[in-house]
Amino acid sequence: MLVKTFGSAVSGIDAYTITIEVNISKGIRFYLVGLPDNAVKESQQRIESALKVSNYKWPGHKIVINMAPADIRKEGAAYDLPLAIGILAASSQIVNHKLKDYIIMGELSLDGSLQAIKGVLPMALRAKEEGFKGCVLPLENAREAAVVKGIDIFGFENITQVIRFLEDDDSFEPVKVDTDQEFERGIQAVDFDFSEVKGQESVKRSLEIAAAGGHNLIMIGPPGAGKSMLAKRLASILPPLTLDEALETTKIHSVAGKTGNETALITQRPFRSPHHTISDVALVGGGSFPQPGEISLAHNGVLFLDELPEFKRTVLEVMRQPLEDRRISISRARFTIDYPASFMLVSSMNPCPCGYFNHPDKKCVCSPGVVQKYLSKISGPLLDRIDLHIEVVPVPFNKLAEAPPSENSISVRERVIKARKTQNQRFNGDDKVHCNAQMSSRLLAKHATPDEAGMNILKTAMEKLDLSARAYDRILKVSRTIADLEDCETVQAHHVAEAVQYRSLDRSNWGA
Numbered sequence: 001m002l003v004k005t006f007g008s009a010v011s012g013i014d015a016y017t018i019t020i021e022v023n024i025s026k027g028i029r030f031y032l033v034g035l036p037d038n039a040v041k042e043s044q045q046r047i048e049s050a051l052k053v054s055n056y057k058w059p060g061h062k063i064v065i066n067m068a069p070a071d072i073r074k075e076g077a078a079y080d081l082p083l084a085i086g087i088l089a090a091s092s093q094i095v096n097h098k099l100k101d102y103i104i105m106g107e108l109s110l111d112g113s114l115q116a117i118k119g120v121l122p123m124a125l126r127a128k129e130e131g132f133k134g135c136v137l138p139l140e141n142a143r144e145a146a147v148v149k150g151i152d153i154f155g156f157e158n159i160t161q162v163i164r165f166l167e168d169d170d171s172f173e174p175v176k177v178d179t180d181q182e183f184e185r186g187i188q189a190v191d192f193d194f195s196e197v198k199g200q201e202s203v204k205r206s207l208e209i210a211a212a213g214g215h216n217l218i219m220i221g222p223p224g225a226g227k228s229m230l231a232k233r234l235a236s237i238l239p240p241l242t243l244d245e246a247l248e249t250t251k252i253h254s255v256a257g258k259t260g261n262e263t264a265l266i267t268q269r270p271f272r273s274p275h276h277t278i279s280d281v282a283l284v285g286g287g288s289f290p291q292p293g294e295i296s297l298a299h300n301g302v303l304f305l306d307e308l309p310e311f312k313r314t315v316l317e318v319m320r321q322p323l324e325d326r327r328i329s330i331s332r333a334r335f336t337i338d339y340p341a342s343f344m345l346v347s348s349m350n351p352c353p354c355g356y357f358n359h360p361d362k363k364c365v366c367s368p369g370v371v372q373k374y375l376s377k378i379s380g381p382l383l384d385r386i387d388l389h390i391e392v393v394p395v396p397f398n399k400l401a402e403a404p405p406s407e408n409s410i411s412v413r414e415r416v417i418k419a420r421k422t423q424n425q426r427f428n429g430d431d432k433v434h435c436n437a438q439m440s441s442r443l444l445a446k447h448a449t450p451d452e453a454g455m456n457i458l459k460t461a462m463e464k465l466d467l468s469a470r471a472y473d474r475i476l477k478v479s480r481t482i483a484d485l486e487d488c489e490t491v492q493a494h495h496v497a498e499a500v501q502y503r504s505l506d507r508s509n510w511g512a
Helices: 043-053 077-090 120-129 139-145 159-166 179-187 201-213 227-232 243-255 280-284 313-317 320-325 370-375 397-402 409-426 441-447 452-464 471-485 493-500
Strands: 002-011 014-025 030-033 062-068 102-104 134-138 152-156 217-220 302-305 327-331 336-340 344-349 388-391
Touching (some): 002 077, 014 120, 134 159, 179 243, 201 227, 201 388, 217 227, 243 336, 280 313, 409 471, 441 471
Parallel strands (some): 302 344
């Protein structure tokens, strides 16, 4: 008897439907075809044990299973459940009239219980697009998939419950998640607040500018100055995720298996902080079984690289293209996968190996030339993609003890949201530009040309501070953002003057 069940496979952050054809006929052999990997091939032992424990029989006949399309490699143990259900239906142990209406996915334990799998959100979205009534999934994954409206999501603890459901047991109800309520409840939550930071007003101002314009930023200062603490609070002043952004972010984390069992929807902007020993593949994604890297997990959020010079040079250089294109294309002999990677790069570093160059109290013990050698670990093309260079100075004890409460993140976020709305109106109709940091030279000439006094300040800064030519566009972008924060139509002299001071590392005599 020939029976078809339907599963799903993930490529990149999108899913496509897999048709599982099970045919049972005379004989004793078991054949599994359709380019399965080792984990799929090993499903026979798991399924046989699960069926026996659940009081069902492994058919004593020839079983041929084809997973179509047969030219696409099937990976992982998530196909255990649809394979098992197909075998039971083909051997007439269960009825099969519901199978055509549902995507079925889940990993089986030897006792028949279901284990959580990855990528259920894109699977549910694809099932809805292709007209399926719903999805049958492990209970731990049900809430994540249930954020998709217009499709029934059923979560089960074991294969016995799945069989009862397929045999018209009406006691099972689909999992319900109010996506709008889940989204509204989560977007205002703040883990870290600016009010907890004492002093560092100039650095907080630069973080506000970075958030308002989507600018990349690097902080340079001695150990203990507060660089990491400030970076962790940047996400709290970024505009809240839109519902579409939240769904896209959740899809990426779902594919990577990074969503928690209780998380239905990621509602806060991601903040990723990988260790400096990270490999190239872990940062940008890929591998034998392709997975999103840290730059994609930081999509719509912040990627924080602490102690930037300690990262391997090759790791840093692979970020150059994603910083410009805001996507990463992983090309291998057998596949090409695109992952989104629109993130804000925030990094920090010590000014020298000992950490105390330019420190107001402590003396640097590094030998001549060591500071420049340390800074040269970061290439010019990478620095070219970082708009703001901020020097962080330690806060003295008297200011730590006496500093009054500072402005909270909610107040700062309101100004950032207002500036972003101005930019959305300015770039309305251009799908590739959403904030000032993404402006091209043509858009800079149109929207960020300063007045005469501002142009004179920029010219003087370029000459006197010996700024590099690449600093020119960056200064104009940051100037435009400062003007937006002030709700000013034109870029004026004081906007340019403030932007100039955020190009520390472009000065030829810095670190000399």
